[in-house]
Amino acid sequence: MYKSKISPLYIGFVVGGAVLCGCFSYILLTSPWYITDETDKAIGTIIFWLLTGGFIAFTSVSIFVLITMRSFVLTNKALIIKQPILLQKRRIELVDIEAIEERKLSINSSHDFRDFNVYRGKQTYIKRSNEKDIKITSFETRNYHSFIAHVQNERRRFKWCLDDDKLCKLDRSWSGYGWMAFLLLMACALLYSLLNR
Structure with missing residues (x-):
């Protein structure tokens, strides 16, 4: 039996995104808004609710991703997919797996028409007949x-x-941890300033 471990990088990005966008949503909803005379009141209200709705939606998606996080357990006959927070399990027999396909994974961000690499890694698709692929x-x-x-x-x-020693060395990648630290620092600073105001 072999178990996967949930990445602290993944948890950090999800929690940081939820806190940061949740704080922005709170600021937008609790701060007074003034629409200038040159701006149509209806357009100003629409822009406000689009911006606020975007932050609320991103917060909600981050919380959903946190709740539905998966871990995997491999036995000699099956692959078990667990969702620890939801207390759910799904079993896939190894004989039902048709193919395993590995691809590159790249998560990028852009600013001023320049791309920044946030994370570079791998992703695997476990293919089964007449079933949705499982992505790890x-x-x-x-x-x-x-x-x-x-x-x-x-x-x-x-x-x-x-x-196992060579595999453990491959698992020790620090890609993305700098961006996660930056995101968590910003989220904590914003949360701290909100709590002290």
Whole structure:
């Protein structure tokens, strides 16, 4: 049996996004708004609610993602998908898996027509007949390389001897942690200023 671990990077981005956008939503809803005489009142109100609604929607999506986080357990016969917060499990037999496809994963942000790489990693699609693909990413899974190697090894007729030390070195990627620290710092600073006002 082999278990995946939820990535602290993933949790950090989700929590930081929820707190930051939740704080912006609170600021927008509790601060007085003034519409200048040159601006039509209806247009000003629409812009206000679009902006506020966007922050509320992003906060809601972040909370939903946090609640539906997944972890995986691999046995010699099945892949078990767990959602720990919802207390749900789903079992997929290894014989039902048709293919495993690995691709590059890149999460980018842009500013002033320039792209910044936030995270670079891998993603795997587990394909089954007449079923939706299961996606496992190195962004959400802390021991991604080790876990995927064990999944592929369990599907083989003749098992390979896996080098766990090399796999652990691949799992120790620091990609994205600087951006996460920046996001959490901004979220904490904004939350601190709101609590002290």
